[in-house]
Amino acid sequence: MSLPHVLLGVLEARPMSGYELTQLFGASTRWVWSAPQSQIYPALKKMEENGLIQGEEQQRGTRMTRTVYTITDAGLSELKEWIGTPLPIPPSRDALEVQALYFDLVPAESAKRVLKEFISEQEEALDHAEAHQARLLAKDTELLRERMTKRPPDQHDRMARLKAHVFAGHAAMARTRIAWAQEGLRLLDDAN
Amino acid sequence: MSLPHVLLGVLEARPMSGYELTQLFGASTRWVWSAPQSQIYPALKKMEENGLIQGEEQQRGTRMTRTVYTITDAGLSELKEWIGTPLPIPPSRDALEVQALYFDLVPAESAKRVLKEFISEQEEALDHAEAHQARLLAKDTELLRERMTKRPPDQHDRMARLKAHVFAGHAAMARTRIAWAQEGLRLLDDAN
DNA sequence: CGCACCATGTAAAAGGTTACATGATTGA
DNA sequence: TCAATCATGTAACCTTTTACATGGTGCG
Numbered sequence: 001m002s003l004p005h006v007l008l009g010v011l012e013a014r015p016m017s018g019y020e021l022t023q024l025f026g027a028s029t030r031w032v033w034s035a036p037q038s039q040i041y042p043a044l045k046k047m048e049e050n051g052l053i054q055g056e057e058q059q060r061g062t063r064m065t066r067t068v069y070t071i072t073d074a075g076l077s078e079l080k081e082w083i084g085t086p087l088p089i090p091p092s093r094d095a096l097e098v099q100a101l102y103f104d105l106v107p108a109e110s111a112k113r114v115l116k117e118f119i120s121e122q123e124e125a126l127d128h129a130e131a132h133q134a135r136l137l138a139k140d141t142e143l144l145r146e147r148m149t150k151r152p153p154d155q156h157d158r159m160a161r162l163k164a165h166v167f168a169g170h171a172a173m174a175r176t177r178i179a180w181a182q183e184g185l186r187l188l189d190d191a192n
Numbered sequence: 193m194s195l196p197h198v199l200l201g202v203l204e205a206r207p208m209s210g211y212e213l214t215q216l217f218g219a220s221t222r223w224v225w226s227a228p229q230s231q232i233y234p235a236l237k238k239m240e241e242n243g244l245i246q247g248e249e250q251q252r253g254t255r256m257t258r259t260v261y262t263i264t265d266a267g268l269s270e271l272k273e274w275i276g277t278p279l280p281i282p283p284s285r286d287a288l289e290v291q292a293l294y295f296d297l298v299p300a301e302s303a304k305r306v307l308k309e310f311i312s313e314q315e316e317a318l319d320h321a322e323a324h325q326a327r328l329l330a331k332d333t334e335l336l337r338e339r340m341t342k343r344p345p346d347q348h349d350r351m352a353r354l355k356a357h358v359f360a361g362h363a364a365m366a367r368t369r370i371a372w373a374q375e376g377l378r379l380l381d382d383a384n
Numbered sequence: 385c386g387c388a389c390c391a392t393g394t395a396a397a398a399g400g401t402t403a404c405a406t407g408a409t410t411g412a
Numbered sequence: 413t414c415a416a417t418c419a420t421g422t423a424a425c426c427t428t429t430t431a432c433a434t435g436g437t438g439c440g
Contacts (some may be wrong), residue, residue: 034283084302086309091226117278125198150204180361
């Protein structure tokens with residue numbers, strides 16, 4: 001039940017088309033949420049039916065139209081209510097943990113290959129999170145600027161710090177995971 | 193594609209019925225994987241069709257039967273291959289992070305309520321992970337004992353340490369998340 | 385003209401959740 | 413006899429993934 005709320009959160013910054021949203025959510029494992037295009041267009045339609053957003057058709061060139069969606073008052077209050085609602089803990093389902101649980105069944109080399117690949121992915125995630133955190137603290141992202149224009153300047157610092165904190169968390173998690181995997185490499189090397 | 197492998201991993205310890213497996217995977221958000229009963233029975237059937245496990249019907253009382261599944265050689269090699277295969281990074285999809293990204297839209301009190309609930313869940317997870325880690329290091333869990341009976345004693349320490357390491361990771365992640373949420377509480381309290 | 389990008393959809397399948405349904409056994 | 417637990421399934425629904433499908437626009 002979260003995708004609509006994530007979309008509302010983005011549209012709170014400014015109106016966007018389905019295409020723009022697919023770019024944001026697409027491919028990049030890097031942002032806080034990911035969703036393919038095939039999920040986004042139907043979601044937008046349903047949200048419009050429910051009155052959470054309002055689509056406006058715009059002409060592009062002669063015979064191409066794009067629909068730009070704006071969050072409605074109803075959408076904004078739905079979003080605010082959701083943000084303040086404690087959600088049920090999602091069930092844990094981490095395949096790497098399962099693999100690690102059974103590392104004793106395979107040659108140390110195989111297990112180490114899995115961990116090393118994981119470490120390099122997490123290092124990339126760490127870099128990305130730190131970079132984004134810095135950009136937010138510097139108030140140097142497009143969406144944050146859009147959001148700030150609608151709010152009194154004395155709130156801008158707090159907005160930036162709260163958003164940066166999410167990516168600080170991302171980074172901290174990546175560091176913890178890397179340390180865990182490195183300890184795993186050490187354990188695998190230990191003579192039995 | 194992971195549920196069958198998780199089931200294989202458990203059945204590597206000893207043969208079990210669908211019922212026993214549902215107990216293990218049930219409800220408890222606490223173990224490494226969770227799955228409802230309605231997923232487990234069909235999965236077992238399919239795995240038997242694929243020759244990964246072998247079911248044996250046992251009589252219970254007069255007119256009740258249970259099917260106990262044993263991992264086959266094919267199942268064991270499938271499991272081992274999977275354990276050594278680096279898996280694609282799952283897309284990030286953490287609803288709390290999305291909420292936190294928009295905490296500036298709601299009263300600090302609402303946001304703090306969400307974080308506090310999260311902290312107490314994570315504290316519980318932390319306790320559980322530490323306890324399980326200790327139990328594994330002490331070689332004091334039923335399944336680990338079963339597994340050790342099939343392996344030379346000089347491997348037992350390594351088995352226990354590798355499995356304990358998974359829960360050490362769980363614990364480390366919980367600690368990181370708690371620290372993150374506490375920093376969030378501080379930021380929310382900061383005057384704008 | 386051709387290529388990169390803009391723009392929007394549908395369909396099929398897989399994975400997961402919740403609810404419904406049924407009955408036997410064990411022990412207090 | 414009553415309740416807790418043992419034991420196994422199906423059905424409907426929702427979410428997510430992968431793939432297919434189509435065409436316009438802008439620029440070099």
